[in-house]
Amino acid sequence: MQVNDNKEFQPLIVAFCCNWCSYAGADLSGTNRLNYPTNVKIIRVPCSCRVNPMFILRAFQKGADGVILCGCHPGDCHYTSGNYFTRRRMTLLFSMLDFLGIERDRTRVEWVSAAEGAKFAATMNEFTEAVKKLGPNRRLEDLRCRKQ
C-alpha cells in the first residue's frame, strides 16, 4: 500500500457541548454558515458537568487528538451551578494530564453561549490549529485502536 506522506495531518477533535448554550452556539455557527473543521466531532451533553474525566480519556483512547469541553458561561448554567463544578474538575484533570506528560494543548475548556456562533467557530479553528501543531496523539492513545 502506498502511504501518502504529503497528506496534511488532520487532527480529530472531540467537542463536548452542553445542550443549552454551546450546542446551540454550534448550531448558530452552522446556520450563519461559518466554517470550522469537519474533523470536529460534537458530542452533546445535558450540561458540561455531565462530562466525567473518563469521557475525556475515552475520547483520547478511541482516537481523538484533542478534546474540548464547551459549556455555558459561568453564572449562566441552565442548572445554576453545573459549570462551576466542571471548571474545578477540568482544571484538576487537565493539570493531572499535564503532570503525566500529556501535551497540555490537547485539552481545553471554553465557555460558549447560544448567541456566540462566531466564537464557537473561531474557538474550533484555533483549537484545531493548536492540536495540529502537536501532531497525532501518541502519549494517551490506545495502540489497539490505531488504524493500521
Added chain:
Amino acid sequence: MNTNDTLIPHIGVVTDIRIDTPDVKTFRVEAPEGGKVFEHMPGQCAMLSIPGVGEAMFSITSSPTNKEFMEFSIKKCGCLTNWLHAMDVGQMITIRGPYGNAFPVETELKGKDLLFIAGGIGLAPLRSVINYVRDKRENYGSIQVIYGSRSKDDLVDYKEILDEWMTDDGVEVDLTIDNAQEGWDGHVGFVPNYVKELNPSTNKTVLVCGPPIMIKFTLAGLKELGFTETQVYTTMELRMKCGVGKCGRCNIGNKYVCKDGPVFRYDQLGELPDEY
C-alpha cells in the same frame, strides 16, 4: 499454528427465532454452509457469543438426533442475553463447544424408566434428553415429565409439549403453574409439592433441573418418597469463561462444572463443598 484451539470459536447463523415465553426465546443455530456446527450429547453446553458484547455458556436444548440444526432456549437476564433477544434471523454469532459431560443416556439411563422434573427455563437442558429418548424409544422404559412454571405463559416449549410429547404413547406429561390463572384448568402449585402429590414409582431414574430453590425442595421431596441419591441426576451452572476447566471460575472442590459437569449425580454433588 494450524492446530485448532477450543478458545477460537466457529461461526453460527441464527436461522429461526421462536418466542417461547415473555422472557425466553429459542434460537435455531446452523453452520453458515448449513447443518450443525458440531455434534453433541444431551446435556452438553456450548459457548455462544456476540463479539464485543459477551460470551456465555448455554445448554444445547435440541436433541443430538436432530441432524439439521441446534437449538438454544435462552432467558433474558443479562447483557448478552438481552442482546440475543433483540437480534433478528440471519444474525451471525460465534459458537464453540461442545463442553461438559452429558446425561448418561447411552449407559446408566438405558433401559430405565425416566422421570424428568423441570422448573421454568430448567426445561432447556432436559428437552435435549427428552427428545433424544423419544427418538430412541426402544432403549428406554416409561417416560414421565413433570414440568412447572410461574404461569401458563412461562411454560417453555408449550406447543411442542402439547403437540408432540403429550400425543406420544408412553410419555406422561404433568404440568403445573405457580398460581391459578384464566385459561388454565391444569394443576396449580409448586413443582416439589406436585411431585409428592403424583407420588411417582421409586424405580424411576430422575433427571431434574430448575432454579436452585426448586431443586433443593424437589430433592428433599424425592427422598421422602423413597428415592435414593444415586437415582437422581441434575445439571448445574456457574460462571464460566473457558469451558475446558482451565480458567478456574466454575471450580467447586476438585470439580470444574464446565468439564466434569454440568451433569452430576446427586450423590456426587453431595461430596462437593456447598459453594454453588
Added chain:
Amino acid sequence: MQEAMINKAKQLLADGTVSRVIGWKRGEFAYDITPAVFETAEELEKDFVFDDFTSANVSKYLVKESKKEGKVLVFLKPCDTYSLNQLTKEHRVDRDNIYVVGIPGGPKLDIEKIKAKGITGITSVKNDNFTLKIETLYGEETMPFYEAVLDKCASCKSKKHVTYDELIGEDGDTLESNRFDMVEQLENMTSQERYDFWRSELSKCIRCNACRNVCPACTCENCVFDNPASGIDNKAPADSFEENMFHIIRAFHVAGRCTDCGECSRVCPQHIPLHLLNRKFIKDINSLYGEYQAGADTTSRAPLTDYTADDCEASIVHERGVE
C-alpha cells in the same frame, strides 16, 4: 508502648466499653504484620504487636467493623485519624460505635527498603539508637534507620490526632512537611521528561488493585473498575493507555478526599510512587482553591463538591510552569 496498648485494650474489654479491638497481629517473621480483630485478653497477650513495622492504616476496616454489634476499639496513629475523620464525614463508618485510642505515629520501617539493600534471610530487625541491627541467616547486617523508613513516614505531615476518645502519650502537632518536593520536581521537568518518568513507573502496574483496595477513601460498594457496564472493568492493563487511565481515574475519584495517608504506595508490589498522583491533586487544590486537608474535620465541604464564582479558569494549566 505495646504493653500500654495491650493493657488499655484489656481494660476496655474488661469494663465492657468495647467488645472488639482492631490492632496488629504478629506474623512469622520480624516484619509481616497483619491487621486483626482481637476479642479476648488472651488473644491480645499472645499476638498483639506494636513496633516499627505496624504501619498498616487500619481505619478502613472500621467501615465493616463499626457496623457490627458492640463498640470497637481501634488504635490509630495520627495519620490514620485523618482517614477515620474522612470516613466519618462521608458517613461510611458509625463513629459512635468506635472507641479511638490515639497512639504515637511513626516513623515506621519499610522491609522492602531493607531487602533492596541486598539483605536477605532476615530473622530479626532491631533499632539500636537509629542504627538497624539486622540478624540474618548469613550474619548480622546494619543500616541507618532513616534509610529504611517508609516513604509515607519520611514525609509525615502531622503528629496530631484529629479525632480520638483517649490518647496514649502526648499529642503532637502538624508538621512542615516536604511532601510536595517530588511533585514540584516533576512539575519543573519538561513534558517529555514527565511523560518518560510516568511511563517507566506506570508500565510496571500489574493492576492487582492493592492500591484501590487498601485506600481508606476507596469505599464504594461497587467500584467502577469492577462494574462490567462501565466498559473499564478490565482485570489487566492490556495497553499502556489503560495503565494511565486506571491511575488517573483512581486518583481523580479520591481527589479532595485523599488524606495522603500513603497506603497506596506502601502496598504497591511494584513500588510505583502512586502517592505522587494524589499529592499533585492536593497541591493543586491547595494552590488554586485554598489550603485544604481532607480528614482534618468532619464538616467542611470537599473542594470538588464546592465552588466559588471567581475560581480560576482551566486555562491556568496552560499558562503556568514548564511546557
Added chain:
Amino acid sequence: MLRISADKIYELLGAASAAQTVYIPSEREDGEAEFKKYESGMKLTNRLNTLRSAKDFFFPQTEDLVEFKVDGKNIEISDVRKESEDFIIFGVRPCDARSFTILDKVYLVEPVDSFYKNRRDHGTVVTMACSRPAETCFCQTFGIDPTAPEGDCSVWNDGSYYYFKSNTDKGQKFIDSVTSLLEESDTAELDKSIEKTKEVMKKLPLANLSTENFGGDKLNEYFSSDKWAELSESCLGCGTCTFVCPTCQCYDIKDFNTGHGIKRYRCWDSCMYSDFTKMAHGNPRLTQLERFRQRFMHKLVYFPANNNGEFGCVGCGRCLSKCPISMNIVKVMKALEVK
C-alpha cells in the same frame, strides 16, 4: 561437569543471545529484579528471585486470542496466532521451574491450550540453583531441592564458576551453542558450596513446614473449618498474591472494541476478586471468606486431588513478601493444620 568462570558469564550470555533472545533476571532502579531481554552491559541480579514470577513467559498477563470483524449481521473470525520465536530464560529459580510443570498440568492436558504450548515449545528454561535462600523460602515443603533445579538445563554458581548440566534436548542444544566457552571440570568445589547451602536450608525459619496434613482427601476437614473467618478477616481482596504467584493460572476472557474490529483477549484473573464468580442470577462466593478459602483450598486440596497429590504451590515466598497485609499460604497452613 561443564563450567565457565564467573567473570566470563556475560560472554556466554552474549554468545547465546546471538542466536535467540535470552532473558535474564536483572535489577531495576528500585532494587527489585525482573526478567529482561539480555543486552550486552546488563548484569545478573544479586536478588534471590524476581518480583514477578517467570510464568509470564508462557502465560503472559494479557494475550490476544482471536479477532473479529463485525459488519451488520456478519461476523468474520481471524486467527491471530503466530508461531513463537525461540527464546531462553536464563536464571529461573528451582521454585519457578517447578511452577512450569504445575502450569503444564493445567494447560497441556486435553484440550491443550495452543497459546501456552506454543510458547512452552519454543522456550528453553535454564535454571539456577539457589545458594542464599531467603527467610520466606519454603520450596522444600513441596519437595523441591533448591540445590538441584529442574528445567531444560541446570546451572550452579559457587561464586567463582557457573556449572552447567543439561536435562533435556533443548537444554543440550543450549549447552552445545556455547560449548566452546565451557571447560570440563570436577565438581569438588561446587559440592562444597552445595553442602553449605544445605546447611542454611536446615536453618530456614520455614524449614519444618510440612504438607503431610494437606492433600486431596482433606476437603471436609478444611472446607468448613472455623479458621477461615479469622484468616480472611483482614484480606483486602486485591490480586497481589495471585499476580505474583508462579502457579496461579485463572484467567478472564474479554472483548475490546478497537473501533475497527473486536479483539478477544485473555488476561490473568484472581479468585480473590469479588466479581470472579458473579453471574446474572447471583454469586456463589459472596464474601471475601469464600474467595479467600477458594484460593488456598485450591492450592492445598483441590489441585492435589486432581494431580496425584501434587500441590499448587512451590514455596517461592512471593506472596509472603508482597501481600499488603501479610496474610499468606504459610499462615493459612499453620492455622488450619489439624493433626
